[in-house]
Amino acid sequence: MTEKLFYEHPVITSCEAEVVSCEERNGSYEVVLSRTVIFPEGGGQPADRGTIGGVPVTDAHERGGEVFHICTAPVPVGARVTVTLDTERRLDHSARHTGEHMLSGLAYKLFGAHNVGFHMAEDYATIDLDVFLDNEALSRLEEEANRAVRRDLPVTEVHTDHEGLASYTIRKKADIVSDDIRIVFIGGGEIDSCTCCGTHCAKTGEVGYIRIADAQKYKSGVRIWFSCGAMAVREAAAITRSMTNIARSFSTSREELPAAIRKAQDELGQTKRLLKERTRALCGLIAAGSADEAAVLLRPELSAADVKLLAESLVSANARVALVFGGSEGGACYCAMRREGETMQMNELIKSVNALTGGKGGGSPAFAQGRTDKPVTEELAAIMRDYIKKAM
Numbered sequence: 340m341t342e343k344l345f346y347e348h349p350v351i352t353s354c355e356a357e358v359v360s361c362e363e364r365n366g367s368y369e370v371v372l373s374r375t376v377i378f379p380e381g382g383g384q385p386a387d388r389g390t391i392g393g394v395p396v397t398d399a400h401e402r403g404g405e406v407f408h409i410c411t412a413p414v415p416v417g418a419r420v421t422v423t424l425d426t427e428r429r430l431d432h433s434a435r436h437t438g439e440h441m442l443s444g445l446a447y448k449l450f451g452a453h454n455v456g457f458h459m460a461e462d463y464a465t466i467d468l469d470v471f472l473d474n475e476a477l478s479r480l481e482e483e484a485n486r487a488v489r490r491d492l493p494v495t496e497v498h499t500d501h502e503g504l505a506s507y508t509i510r511k512k513a514d515i516v517s518d519d520i521r522i523v524f525i526g527g528g529e530i531d532s533c534t535c536c537g538t539h540c541a542k543t544g545e546v547g548y549i550r551i552a553d554a555q556k557y558k559s560g561v562r563i564w565f566s567c568g569a570m571a572v573r574e575a576a577a578i579t580r581s582m583t584n585i586a587r588s589f590s591t592s593r594e595e596l597p598a599a600i601r602k603a604q605d606e607l608g609q610t611k612r613l614l615k616e617r618t619r620a621l622c623g624l625i626a627a628g629s630a631d632e633a634a635v636l637l638r639p640e641l642s643a644a645d646v647k648l649l650a651e652s653l654v655s656a657n658a659r660v661a662l663v664f665g666g667s668e669g670g671a672c673y674c675a676m677r678r679e680g681e682t683m684q685m686n687e688l689i690k691s692v693n694a695l696t697g698g699k700g701g702g703s704p705a706f707a708q709g710r711t712d713k714p715v716t717e718e719l720a721a722i723m724r725d726y727i728k729k730a731m
């Protein structure tokens with residue numbers, strides 16, 4: 340069984356070990372050592388990285404008490420090697436794992452919420468709780484977690500067996516029956532107590548800062564995205580810089596930014612309504628000036644919504660059938676509409692337009708629309724005008 344040095348404090352960053360075995364598997368090499376500082380994946384925490392005799396370790400798993408290190412090249416069996424740890428990655432994982440215990444323990448104590456899921460990825464970590472927490476509750480949870488960070492409470496552990504487990508009051512018990520169950524206490528159990536196989540900080544102060552980044556309703560509870568330590572500080576600093584730049588672009592302060600955004604949204608809404616009214620008026624004027632019963636118009640300045648507005652105006656005025664071409668990113672959008680009582684099939688008409696433009700679209704006998712990547716010419720409009728006149 341591999342001697343596991345990864346639970347020690349302060350963190351052991353390297354050790355000497357003997358290579359017990361090395362086997363090729365799927366292009367990589369699975370290496371077992373007499374001892375290791377490299378934590379294998381477990382308890383929701385990803386594996387450490389490091390080197391064995393200079394060979395990079397990209398992953399590690401535990402099976403039957405042995406740690407299998409996934410290496411990019413073979414190492415000689417029986418050799419004495421130096422095992423080194425990617426310390427930055429470990430400290431980040433330990434801070435996030437300890438932070439996870441603190442958030443989960445406090446969510447249970449403050450709101451009776453149980454942790455029902457934990458996931459730690461390279462660039463984010465989530466906790467799933469079975470009780471929904473609103474923004475006010477999440478703020479309180481974050482504040483209490485950071486208060487516990489500042490108190491620099493001890494993170495301690497005891498080892499027990501399955502029978503001994505019953506004598507401890509703990510938030511979350513492992514389902515496994517094992518001879519060696521590890522219970523981790525934060526602040527002697529005041530903040531949290533939980534069975535766990537991950538790596539942790541020695542004191543809560545080492546977590547540095549716990550930041551709740553986002554939360555979404557998840558089943559009947561909530562999923563919380565959080566970060567800790569250096570990662571949380573980097574994220575908070577990046578967001579502060581972004582907010583400052585956005586506030587400057589609105590000529591306001593960060594504090595006044597929400598009000599400035601609401602004002603800009605209101606103004607944009609009013610401008611859109613005004614533009615629609617004016618487009619409707621413009622369409623009415625164009626329609627009044629068109630005497631054709633087969634109205635085919637080419638107006639590249641109009642959007643897909645606008646061409647429908649113009650087609651409606653045309654059939655309300657003199658047109659029995661209207662076909663309007665608008666503009667669309669170098670190509671064209673178009674729609675066909677008939678006056679009530681007309682029998683020409685607009686979906687069939689659009690098929691003919693699609694055949695000429697190489698575009699796509701369809702609709703009902705009363706209204707159809709399409710789009711093409713190619714620009715539409717006056718010649719094509721003239722062809723369609725003749726086609727509609729003959730078909731009417």
Ligand SMILES: [Zn+2]
Nearest residue numbers: 436535536537
């Ligand atoms: Zn843990």
